Structures are given as C-alpha cells and as structure tokens.
Amino acid sequence: MRGWTRTIVGIAIAPILLCLAGCGKEPSVVVVYTALDEMYSRPVLDEFETRTGTEVRAVYDTEAAKTTGLVTRLIAEQTRPRADVFWNNEVAQTIVLKNKRVIEPYLSPSAEPIPAKFKDPEGYWTGFAARARVIIYNTDLVQDPPTLVHDFLKEEWSGKAAIAVPLFGTTATHAAALFAFWGDEEAEDFFRGLLDNDVAVLAGNATVRDMVARGEYSIGLTDTDDANGAIEDGLPAKWLLPDQEPGGLGTLVIPNTVALVKRGPNPDAGKALIDFLLSPEVEGKLARMRSIQIPLNPSVEAPENVPDLAKIKTIDVSFESTAAKMAVAAEFVQKEFLR
Amino acid sequence: MSDRTTWSMRGFSAATALLFVAITLLPVGYALIRSLWGAGGFSLDAYRIVLNEGRQWTLLLNSLGIAFGTTLVATVLGVLVGFSIEYIRVPARRALSYCVAVPFLVPPYISAVAWIDLLGENGILTVFLRKMPGIGALFPKLYSIPGVILVLALTHYPIVVLTTVLAIRQLDRRFEEAAQLVGKKARVLRSITLPLLAPGILSGALFVFILALVSFSVPSLLQVNVYPVEIYSRFSAFYDFRGATAQALPLVLTGAVVLSCWALYIRPRRAWLSGARRLKTLSHTGPIVRTVSAVCCWSLVALSAALPIAVLVRRSLPLTSYVDAWLTAREEIATSILVATGSATLLATLGFSIAYLTRRRSGGGGIYALSVLPFLLSGPVIGIGLILLWNHHGMRALVYDSLIVMVFACTGRFLFFAHQGTGAAMRDMHASLEEAAAVAGVTWWRQVTGVLIPILRPSLFGVWALGFLFSLRELDATVLVCPPGWTTLPVRLFTLMHYGPSRIVAALSVITVFMILFGGALTATVYAKTRKVLDARY
Numbered sequence: 001m002r003g004w005t006r007t008i009v010g011i012a013i014a015p016i017l018l019c020l021a022g023c024g025k026e027p028s029v030v031v032v033y034t035a036l037d038e039m040y041s042r043p044v045l046d047e048f049e050t051r052t053g054t055e056v057r058a059v060y061d062t063e064a065a066k067t068t069g070l071v072t073r074l075i076a077e078q079t080r081p082r083a084d085v086f087w088n089n090e091v092a093q094t095i096v097l098k099n100k101r102v103i104e105p106y107l108s109p110s111a112e113p114i115p116a117k118f119k120d121p122e123g124y125w126t127g128f129a130a131r132a133r134v135i136i137y138n139t140d141l142v143q144d145p146p147t148l149v150h151d152f153l154k155e156e157w158s159g160k161a162a163i164a165v166p167l168f169g170t171t172a173t174h175a176a177a178l179f180a181f182w183g184d185e186e187a188e189d190f191f192r193g194l195l196d197n198d199v200a201v202l203a204g205n206a207t208v209r210d211m212v213a214r215g216e217y218s219i220g221l222t223d224t225d226d227a228n229g230a231i232e233d234g235l236p237a238k239w240l241l242p243d244q245e246p247g248g249l250g251t252l253v254i255p256n257t258v259a260l261v262k263r264g265p266n267p268d269a270g271k272a273l274i275d276f277l278l279s280p281e282v283e284g285k286l287a288r289m290r291s292i293q294i295p296l297n298p299s300v301e302a303p304e305n306v307p308d309l310a311k312i313k314t315i316d317v318s319f320e321s322t323a324a325k326m327a328v329a330a331e332f333v334q335k336e337f338l339r
Numbered sequence: 340m341s342d343r344t345t346w347s348m349r350g351f352s353a354a355t356a357l358l359f360v361a362i363t364l365l366p367v368g369y370a371l372i373r374s375l376w377g378a379g380g381f382s383l384d385a386y387r388i389v390l391n392e393g394r395q396w397t398l399l400l401n402s403l404g405i406a407f408g409t410t411l412v413a414t415v416l417g418v419l420v421g422f423s424i425e426y427i428r429v430p431a432r433r434a435l436s437y438c439v440a441v442p443f444l445v446p447p448y449i450s451a452v453a454w455i456d457l458l459g460e461n462g463i464l465t466v467f468l469r470k471m472p473g474i475g476a477l478f479p480k481l482y483s484i485p486g487v488i489l490v491l492a493l494t495h496y497p498i499v500v501l502t503t504v505l506a507i508r509q510l511d512r513r514f515e516e517a518a519q520l521v522g523k524k525a526r527v528l529r530s531i532t533l534p535l536l537a538p539g540i541l542s543g544a545l546f547v548f549i550l551a552l553v554s555f556s557v558p559s560l561l562q563v564n565v566y567p568v569e570i571y572s573r574f575s576a577f578y579d580f581r582g583a584t585a586q587a588l589p590l591v592l593t594g595a596v597v598l599s600c601w602a603l604y605i606r607p608r609r610a611w612l613s614g615a616r617r618l619k620t621l622s623h624t625g626p627i628v629r630t631v632s633a634v635c636c637w638s639l640v641a642l643s644a645a646l647p648i649a650v651l652v653r654r655s656l657p658l659t660s661y662v663d664a665w666l667t668a669r670e671e672i673a674t675s676i677l678v679a680t681g682s683a684t685l686l687a688t689l690g691f692s693i694a695y696l697t698r699r700r701s702g703g704g705g706i707y708a709l710s711v712l713p714f715l716l717s718g719p720v721i722g723i724g725l726i727l728l729w730n731h732h733g734m735r736a737l738v739y740d741s742l743i744v745m746v747f748a749c750t751g752r753f754l755f756f757a758h759q760g761t762g763a764a765m766r767d768m769h770a771s772l773e774e775a776a777a778v779a780g781v782t783w784w785r786q787v788t789g790v791l792i793p794i795l796r797p798s799l800f801g802v803w804a805l806g807f808l809f810s811l812r813e814l815d816a817t818v819l820v821c822p823p824g825w826t827t828l829p830v831r832l833f834t835l836m837h838y839g840p841s842r843i844v845a846a847l848s849v850i851t852v853f854m855i856l857f858g859g860a861l862t863a864t865v866y867a868k869t870r871k872v873l874d875a876r877y
Binding site (some may be wrong): 031033037038055057059060061069071072075076077079080082096100167201203327330334338 | 394560568569572576577578580719726727730731732736739740819821822823824826830834841
C-alpha cells in the first residue's frame with residue numbers, strides 16, 4: 001500500500017475508532033436531560049458526582065435558542081430511552097411528557113416537605129427551586145413603573161415595552177396560564193392589545209433583560225433569574241412582582257420539575273439523583289446562585305434578595321390547566337405573532 | 340474482466356450502496372413514514388394542512404423572497420469580484436482571493452450576531468447612519484427580510500466568486516479574440532463572454548439559493564418567519580413531528596424544481612468551458628478600471644469580513660474573556676473537531692465512491708437528487724429520522740450511543756456537496772487515462788488508487804475541507820442526537836448566546852472563526868502545493 005494510501009486509511013479509521021470510544025456502559029452512570037441553564041445545573045450535577053461517585057452524563061438544552069428541545073428528543077427515544085432523569089426548568093412540558101407516558105411515578109422521600117401545589121398528585125413529577133414572572137424596568141428611564149401586566153396596554157408604554165416571544169419557555173407557560181385563567185377570548189384580546197401597543201417581541205427572556213437594561217426599552221416581562229442578572233451586573237434595572245395588590249391577578253411561580261424517565265437504563269441511579277436534587281441543600285445552593293431560585297421547601301433559608309414564596313400572590317390556576325392550554329395558546333401566538 | 344475483479348467491484352458497489360442507503364435514505368425514509376403513519380394509521384392530514392392553510396403562502400413568499408433575493412445580490416457581488424480577480428486582474432489579486440473566502444468560512448449565526456451589533460436597533464452603524472438620512476436609507480432595517488438577505492448575501496457571495504473564477508480560467512479566450520475582430524469589447528462581453536461563463540456562474544448561484552432556502556439560524560435570530568423557523572416551532576412548541584415534516588414539503592419541492600431546471604440548463608452546456616488555458620492571460624483593462632475595481636473589492640471584503648470580526652473582537656474584550664471562553668468550551672471544541680474530521684473523511688470517501696460508480700452509468704441523476712433530500716429536509720426532521728433508525732438494541736446501539744451517529748448526521752446532510760464536487764472533478768478528467776491503464780492489465784482497484792485518486796487528490800482535498808467546514812458548524816440535526824456527556828461547539832455557542840455573558844460569546848465566536856480560518860489557510864496551502872506538483876507532472 002502506498003504511503004499516501006496508508007495515510008488516508010489511517011485518517012479514515014482513527015476518528016471512527018475514537019467515536020466508538022463514546023459508547024459502552026460504565027459501571028455507575030446516570031444520564032440526565034436538563035433544561036435548566038448549564039451554568040446553574042452543572043455545579044449541582046458535579047456535586048452529586050463528587051459525593052456519590054456516580055458519573056453524570058448530562059444533555060443540556062438549547063430551547064431558548066429555538067433549537068429543538070429535550071422534550072422532543074425524549075418523546076422520540078421512547079422505544080429505547082437513553083435518559084434516566086428529566087430535569088426541567090418549568091412544569092408544563094413535564095406534564096406533556098406525563099400525558100405521553102414518557103415518565104413514570106417516583107415518590108422521593110426528599111419531596112415530602114414540598115407543598116402539594118408543586119407536586120403531581122400521582123407522583124409523576126416534583127417541583128423545586130422556582131422562578132417568578134416579573135416586570136423589569138430601566139431605572140434611568142422609569143420613575144413610576146407599572147405594577148400590573150395590563151399596564152403594558154397603556155399608551156404611555158406604547159413602543160417602550162418588550163416581551164419574549166410567547167411560544168417557548170416560561171413566556172409560553174405564562175401565556176398558557178393566562179389563557180387558562182382568563183379564558184381564550186380575554187387572553188386573545190390581551191395579546192392582540194400588546195401587539196397593537198407596539199410591544200417588542202424579542203428572542204428570549206435574557207434578551208428582554210439586556211434590552212431594558214441597555215435602555216432600548218423601558219419595561220419588560222421576564223423571570224426572576226434573568227432580572228437578577230441585570231442587578232448583579234450593576235446595570236440600571238430593577239424588577240417587581242406584578243399584580244400583587246389585594247384582589248389582583250397574581251403572578252406565575254414556575255418551579256423546576258424533576259421526573260424519572262420510564263424504562264431508563266439506570267433507574268436506581270436516577271432515583272438517587274432525584275432524591276439529591278429535591279434535597280434542601282440543592283434548593284439552598286440554587287437560591288444563592290445568580291439565578292436566585294425560590295426554595296419551595298419551607299425549611300430552606302434563602303438570602304434576602306430571594307423572594308419569599310409565602311409572600312407571593314400567585315395566579316389561581318393549576319399547572320394541569322395551564323398545560324392543557326399550551327397548544328391553544330401556541331396556535332394563537334403562531335398566528336398573531338409570527339407572520 | 341476476471342471473476343475476482345468482478346466480485347471485488349460488486350463488493351465495492353454493494354458497500355457504497357449500503358452506506359448511502361443507511362446514511363442518506365433510511366433516516367429520510369423513517370421521517371417520511373412517521374409523518375404519514377400515526378396512532379390512527381395512515382393519514383395525509385399533516386400535508387393537507389400545509390397545502391390549505393392561508394399563512395403557508397406567507398411562509399412560502401418569505402422563504403422564496405429570501406432565497407431569490409440572496410441569490411441575486413450574492414451573484415451580482417460574486418460576479419463583479421470574480422471578474423476583478425481573474426478577468427480584470429486587479430493588483431494583489433492572490434491576497435484578495437484568500438480574503439474573499441473569509442465571509443463564507445465564518446458560521447452564519449456568528450455573522451448574524453456581529454451584524455446585530457452593527458445594524459441592530461442601537462447598533463454601532465445604525466447610530467452613525469441616523470446622522471446621514473440619505474445614506475442611512477441604503478441600509479435595510481436588520482430585523483426584516485431585506486436584513487436577512489443582506490446578512491446571507493454577504494456571507495455566501497464567495498461561493499459565486501469561486502465558481503466565476505473557475506469558469507473564467509476554463510474559458511477559451513480564442514472565442515473572445517475572434518469576436519473582438521468584428522465587435523466592440525462591451526458587446527463581446529455581453530454576447531460571448533457572459534453566456535459562455537453562465538453555466539459556471541449559475542452553478543454558484545444554485546448553491547447560494549439552496550443554502551439560503553434552508554437557512555435557519557439567521558432568519559431565526561433576525562425574527563423573520565420562514566419554513567425552517569416554522570419547522571422548529573412545530574417541534575418545540577407543539578411536539579408535532581408529522582406537521583414539522585409536512586412543513587418541509589415546500590422546501591423539498593422548491594429545491595427539486597430549481598435543481599431540475601439547473602440540470603436541464605447545464606447538461607447541454609457543459610462542454611462550453613473547454614478547460615483549454617492560454618499560457619499567459621493578458622489583462623484587457625486600463626489602470627483606472629483596475630484601481631477602481633480593486634478599491635471596490637477590498638471595500639466589500641472590509642464590509643463582509645473585517646467589520647463583523649472587528650465587532651466581535653471589540654465585544655470580547657478584555658483579553659481574559661478568551662481564557663474564560665477556552666475553559667468553558669475546550670471539551671466542546673475537541674468534540675467538534677473529532678466529529679468534523681470523521682464526517683469530512685466519510686464525506687470525501689463516500690462522495691468519491693458514488694461519483695465513480697455513477698459517472699458512466701444511468702441513474703446518476705437519481706442518486707444526485709436523492710442525496711440532496713437530507714439537506715432540503717430540515718435538521719430536526721433528519722435528527723428524528725436518525726433517532727428512529729439507530730436508537731435500537733443490538734448493533735445499532737453502537738452507532739446511536741457513540742459519536743458515530745453525529746458523523747452520520749453530518750455526512751447525510753452534506754453528501755450532496757461532496758458528490759457534486761467530486762463528480763465535477765471526474766468529468767474534467769479524460770477517460771483515456773483509465774482506458775490506457777485497463778489495456779495495460781491494471782485492475783480496477785489499482786486504476787482507482789493509482790490513477791484516479793492521485794489526479795483527483797487536490798479536488799478530494801477540497802471536498803474534505805468543505806465537508807470539515809460544514810460539519811464543524813452543523814447544529815440543526817446533531818443537537819438532537821448528541822450522546823449524553825458530549826456537546827459540540829455550535830450547541831455550546833447557541834446556549835451561551837442566550838444564557839452566558841456576551842463577552843464570552845464574542846470570544847468563543849472569535850476562537851471559532853480563527854480556528855476555521857487557520858484550517859482554511861492550511862487547506863489552501865496544501866491544495867496549492869499539491870496542484871503545483873501535479874501540474875508539473877502532467
């Protein structure tokens with residue numbers, strides 16, 4: 001064989017052999033698909049790996065960038081699941097997986113202190129470390145910020161407000177919750193009103209935060225974790241919980257949710273990971289991070305800048321009702337917002 | 340031919356066919372079958388919705404508008420630059436040739452991020468242009484169809500530059516010289532030169548059209564709704580796989596129509612560019628034209644390449660961002676290089692094998708059409724097809740649980756380019772070389788390894804380099820099949836775009852760009868050296 005032929009064959013075979021190195025079963029492994037931002041979830045998973053010696057193989061999501069999410073992958077892999085645990089950063093899609101029988105019940109002992117509202121009654125998923133929907137405003141431009149989501153329809157905020165496209169992530173969940181609470185007609189009127197008032201529809205919650213902090217828009221709707229990022233970066237922005245007045249709508253509190261994947265390859269390791277994720281220690285860790293995730297376990301002490309769950313007025317709608325409205329809200333948003 | 344030769348040839352053909360079917364056709368087949376058969380059995384409902392829904396026309400207009408607009412702008416720019424390099428022969432044309440390639444080497448989503456900084460609502464250029472109302476109106480609003488066309492055209496025009504330059508090199512100037520005896524230069528250019536060059540120019544335009552038609556990252560970032568964005572919405576917001584696959588139907592039909600027209604136009608005109616070269620090509624233009632052309636070309640390079648990279652570098656400061664970016668993504672960089680190397684090798688090998696087997700047989704057009712399907716179908720559709728095909732117990736698990744599935748994803752998507760590139764190079768080769776070897780009793784395998792491959796080595800290397808580039812920045816299909824514990828650089832970059840500090844995104848983007856530029860420079864150097872050796876030999 002000539003020298004160059006040997007070289008070409010070597011180049012052809014070597015990557016294939018190296019690629020094969022990616023397969024094979026390790027003695028102690030757990031596979032987790034996680035939608036929580038990698039910068040927050042990785043330290044928690046690394047901690048689990050250090051403590052238990054179980055190798056954690058994670059797949060992180062890019063859903064906020066509109067590439068196809070973990071949920072689609074989990075559904076497609078149903079005949080031979082590769083994941084043991086699904087760690088979602090919200091709840092509606094976890095309920096979708098329950099309805100499609102992708103996950104199975106597991107009642108973790110760590111879940112006991114968590115309020116019933118944030119757990120599936122049949123044990124399919126458990127919530128922890130939540131975020132709240134908030135109004136963010138630029139402190140250089142706004143002295144008297146709006147306190148209701150309906151204020152986004154007022155003329156004074158015409159062309160000065162921003163939201164993330166309500167087709168993905170927590171904005172989609174928020175939209176579905178409004179459809180569930182108000183009914184389809186009133187919710188559609190609200191969102192059409194936003195468009196008529198020239199609300200800017202941006203790529204994601206982080207973009208809303210950046211644009212408001214930069215002064216390109218005066219107010220925006222985002223989550224507590226994104227809003228806190230602006231404050232920690234020393235930008236001229238503050239946030240508040242909307243609709244907190246007596247008799248008010250309330251805001252949406254969206255928990256992280258964790259679930260055991262049905263027929264996952266490592267069920268015992270999966271259960272151990274779920275027990276760890278639901279522990280007070282992990283909620284405390286997530287509360288102290290830049291994301292200021294709100295602990296649901298009442299025994300967890302959170303820093304002062306983390307909202308107190310007991311003092312938040314929440315929208316009076318169940319997560320199941322919200323999940324049931326996801327498709328309806330998405331159809332409407334697609335028709336009205338994406339032309 | 341002896342029995343042993345016949346059997347070895349059959350084995351080679353069978354292996355090639357098996358790989359082609361497994362990598363290209365089966366994932367597409369699985370995806371299509373899944374879109375037609377659901378829990379309730381066979382149903383065309385998903386496709387009926389695509390054909391009947393009113394907003395589908397808006398999507399089609401947007402997608403076609405962007406594809407045609409990008410092709411038009413890129414072709415005009417590409418032809419002008421190509422002519423400047425090879426016809427007008429501007430000063431420093433070799434350096435210009437290399438710099439013109441840079442915009443194409445930069446991944447489109449990185450370009451879009453840079454252009455958002457430049458022409459966004461409060462972009463650097465936007466603020467500057469607002470002070471000049473007349474000139475400001477020349478630049479479109481970025482978050483619009485013209486904005487998408489601007490970004491895509493500035494990224495893809497180098498393709499047309501390349502095909503124009505190659506076409507001019509193959510032009511037999513004797514046609515022009517004969518025509519200039521009876522007509523003026525302008526008329527000769529219009530009536531003789533441009534029609535002769537049209538097949539080559541249109542080949543580049545075709546590539547640009549297809550790339551613009553299936554582009555997802557730029558329209559998504561600039562919030563323009565086109566079919567690839569709609570397909571992603573169907574997956575992410577509705578988990579509607581059947582609807583998403585059906586949404587790809589207009590892309591496939593449009594691509595099929597355009598490719599058919601191109602094939603009908605090109606086939607009878609292939610012989611026009613004879614490959615005959617004059618030993619010395621004289622420049623036909625005066626110094627003023629050459630100088631003005633050079634200034635315009637370098638201005639375009641500055642706008643399309645230097646400016647976006649400069650914006651990214653500025654955004655990435657301080658320099659510690661590069662250390663942070665490297666620490667954040669060094670494993671992903673290694674994974675991407677590994678997958679891209681494997682994909683490029685498989686692409687070059689399979690592309691060569693298919694081109695060799697089909698070049699003297701009928702059915703080559705069919706293979707060509709089938710190989711473009713995975714590219715026209717959206718990345719997630721192919722990703723789902725790969726999961727359905729490979730995610731099973733047994734031997735198939737070896738593929739799905741390893742990086743091989745990502746190599747297959749990239750190879751399936753870009754086989755069309757590898758097949759096309761190698762096939763074009765083989766057509767330029769005279770059959771007498773192989774025939775002489777056959778008469779001398781050389782086996783078909785030795786003909787391939789001893790005659791064909793050495794002569795085609797520069798082209799094969801070019802196909803390998805293009806495959807490496809495309810695979811390095813591939814995101815759409817690989818994000819769905821990436822094995823747990825592994826992440827590629829594009830996935831990391833896209834994640835950081837929305838969650839991480841922008842200086843890290845910019846630093847990682849700059850690292851990606853310079854990695855690709857370094858690879859491109861290496862490729863060009865090796866290609867030039869190999870070409871020189873072969874030119875001297877033959």
